[in-house]
Amino acid sequence: MVTFLYLDKGRTYTVKETKRPGDDYLLNPTEFKAVVDNDGTCTLKNNDETVSQVVNADAGVITLNKKGNDNGPLSGVTFELKNEAGEVIQTQITGDNGQLVFADVPMGSYTIVETAAPDPYAVSADVTKVTLSRGASQKVTVSRVNALSQVVFHKRGIITETCAGDPQHAPLEGAVYGLYKDPECAAEPVYTAVSGNPGDGCKVVFTGVARGTWYVKEITAPQHYMLDTTVYKAVVDSDGHFDGLANLDDTKVADNHVVDAAVTTDIVLKKVNEQKPDEVLPGSTYGLFKKAAKALPAQARSFSFFGTESAAETEDESEWQQIAEATTGQDGYLRFEGVLMGVEYSIRELKAPEGSHVSEKPVNIKFGINEAGEPVIESIDLGLADPSDPNSPPTATVDPETGEIVWLEPSIVAEISKTDMNANLLAGARLRITVKDGSGVYIPLTQADGQPAEWVSGEQPETFVKLMKIGKDYRLEEIEAPSGYKLAAPVDFTVRTPEQGVGPGENLTEQVVLKNELTSFFISKTTINGTDELPGAVLAVYETAGDGSIACDEDGNEIVAKTTTGENLSWTSGKEMKKIEGLPAGTYVLRETTAPDGYEVAEEITFTLVPDGTVAVGGKTCEGNIVRMQDKPAAETGTPDVPDKPQTSSSDHPDANNGAATGIAGSVSPATFWGVLALLSVAALLVCSIVVWRRKRW
Structure with missing residues (x-):
């Protein structure tokens, strides 16, 4: 209870709390009126309302500890305490011990916002929320850590070939950058940084950068990549914040990514005829393949070719993947543009030009950089016929002057x-x-x-x-x-x-x-209606002239046909048919020059040997490819004029060769034979008549 004594009657007094009852309470800011009436009664009023008691609000305390990047106390950091309405109710600055106190804070919810930090620290964007309530949460301590200002961007490198289409890039490790105060970057850099590991996106981080405008330039490019000579602008604002790289014209760098172009070269291939290397071959289609690798081109395999070593590259076991395709032009050339260093490629023929076979073996090639910084062939597999024999024929060669791959195409x-x-x-x-x-x-x-x-x-x-x-x-x-x-x-x-x-x-x-096959046919010599071969006939095959007659040589001798095997076709029939092989196609005459004993000489037969090997007589194909000549028995006349010896034919007596249509012929014509027979019959009748007449007389 508060007691005021000796107050004058009829007067009004102002009552105000000048000292709070303790640290846990707030000083009551209300001004009360104490009205003393004429009878000495005192009434406490607040805005004409009678007040029976005065209540002090609970007082809260918020303590904030601020640390820097080195985990030590950080002074000079300004914070604001805001109520739920967003109104700033207190502003405090950390002292040398890195501490500040928000005292006499009413119970309720608040936010603590950092508004300023000493250079080269960045103002933290973090907001701390605090709720005060009577009891354990009436006094609260919070801690905050400030980060140094940073200039951060991502380093990437081209990982695709020009011939593969749209360029693609990936995080690139090992690029060295400098941070300069002058836009010419002529002086030594104030800060340097190296792009980090791919798992972190290969960031380039400059830490503890003071507020102001800076300039960024690449000092050293990773292996197999070209140095980026572009100068970029980096602005650290008054809050110590960096909002990404910009070009010198203040246009923003896309995605805050700086991309290095890869050192590249072209694969130039010339297609020639394997049998005629001077003949170029257009229209041959090739595919360019490469294997996916876990490591970037910057981590290529060791360059033993140049006597230097680099980080080993680990490849996965996936199949070769085609990345490009090209076809040789009329000059026999094709080009795979923009292939990378340190990457193994496989060149494979997909389609051969007309008149050629597709090559079986690919050509594998990898490029590196020599001491002069120029792309060179580091290793090449020329697709040897026998990989274990360096002297075996190659699929391709390399022109020592131009470096072109000369592909030797197998012709059909x-x-x-x-x-x-x-x-x-x-x-x-x-x-x-x-x-x-x-x-x-x-x-x-x-x-x-x-x-x-x-x-x-x-x-x-x-x-x-x-x-x-x-x-x-x-x-x-x-x-x-x-x-x-x-x-x-x-x-x-x-x-x-x-x-x-x-x-x-x-x-x-x-x-x-x-x-x-040799032409092949048979000549059969049989008797009329007989099936068995008739031995003893002297036969010959003669060549014919253009008019169908038997051909003669310069001396007028008839020409006996001869086979390609050298056999003269003149023989004596035996018990088997005569097989004739190798007689050229054409028309021939088969003649029986001497008939067997007891047989008449047969009529000549003209036959044709067709190119397909079949034989025809009189325009009709001979059955079984057999030319058949038949003899008939000689007539027995019983007169001295009929010789008892083999019959022969003579080209000087045409009648001797006239035979029947069946191919049967004799030395005496049928008319003569029957005429002689008739005369003999008449003579016999006369003799018989004379004998009978004499017997009657006797």
């Missing part, structure tokens, strides 16, 4: 052989190659000179280079068979590349063989 080679059934080469066959067109019809194959692929076989196989195409259907046809051989049936073939391709120096050749 077709070797056409014309042989007999014993695989002996045959000359003299007229051959041609046809190709199936879109409608399924075989048409003549045209060579580069516009002429059809047609030739006469010789003593060696015929070779065609780059004439045929992969997957096309071809047909080897014989127009005219060699002398003494049947016309062979066509041979169809399709040129295909092995699934794995054709290796260097493999000299893959499409072997096509067209085999010919």
Whole structure:
């Protein structure tokens, strides 16, 4: 209770608390009126309302400890205490001990906001919320730590090839940057920093940077990357905050990322004919492949080629991935632009030009940088036929002057052989190659000179280079068979590349063989209506002239036919049919020069040996390919004029060769025979008549 004594009656006094009852209470700021009436009664009023008691509000205390980047006390940091309405009720600054106190704070909820920090500390954007209530939460202590001002940006590097399309970049470790006060960056940098590890985004961090405008420039680029000579602006504002890099014209750097271009080079490939290296080949399609690597190009494998070492690169075990594709032009060249250093590439042929096979082996290549900073081939696998033999044929070579890869393309080679059934080469066959067109019809194959692929076989196989195409259907046809051989049936073939391709120096050749059989037919000598062969007949086959008569040599001698095997076709029939092989196609005359004993000489037979090996007489094909000549027995006349010896034919007496239509002929014509027989009969009748007459007289 508060008591005031000796107050005058009829007067009004002002009552105000001048000292709070303790640290846990706030001083009551209200001014009360004490009214003393005429009878001496005193009434305490607040705005005309009678007050029976005065209540003190609880007092709260908020203590804040501020530390710096080194975890020591940080002085000079300004804080504001705001109530729930956002009104600032107190402002305090940390002292040398890094502490400040918000005292006599009424119970309630508050926020503590940092508004200023000493250079080179950044004003923290953190907001601390505090609630005061009677009891344990009436006094609260909070701690805050300030960070030094920083200039931070991300370093990235190009990781894709120009030929692969839109450039892509990834965090790049190991770039060294300087922070300068002058825009020319001529003096020594005030701060330096190195881009960190990829897990943290490869940040470049300058810490403890004073407020003001700074300039950033790259000092050293990571291995396999080009130095970025661009100067960037970095502004640390009055609160010690950095809002990202800007260009000198104050345009912001996109995403606060600074990107280094990679050191690159081009893969230049020249495609030539393996058999004719001076001939360039357009239209060959290649793919560029690379393996995904866990390490960046900056962490490439050691450059043993240059005698230096670098961090080892760890590759995953994934398959090669195609990143680009290119096709050789009319000059035989293609180019994969902008390939990276320290990355192993594989060049593989995807599609061969017309007339060529796809190469089996790839060429693997990796580029590095020499001491002069120039891109060079660090390692290359030229796709040797035998990787264990450095002298084995390569898929490609490298031009020592230009560094170009010269790819040796295996051509499609077709070797056409014309042989007999014993695989002996045959000359003299007229051959041609046809190709199936879109409608399924075989048409003549045209060579580069516009002429059809047609030739006469010789003593060696015929070779065609780059004439045929992969997957096309071809047909080897014989127009005219060699002398003494049947016309062979066509041979169809399709040129295909092995699934794995054709290796260097493999000299893959499409072997096509067209085999010919000797012409073969039989000559049978039998009796009329007989089936068994008739031995003893002397027979011969004669060549014919253009008019169908028997051909004669310069001396007028009839020419006996001869087979390609060297046999003269003159023989005596035996118990087996005569087999004739190797007689050239044409028209011939079969003549019996001497008939067996007791048989008449048969009529000559003209027959034709067709190119396909069949034999025809009188335009009709002989059954079984057999030319049949039949003899009939000689007539027994019983007169001295009929000789008892083998019958022979003579070309000087045409009548001697006239036979029946069946091919049967004799030395005496049927009319003569029957005439003689009639005379003999008349004579016999006369003799008999004379004998009978004499007997009657006797």
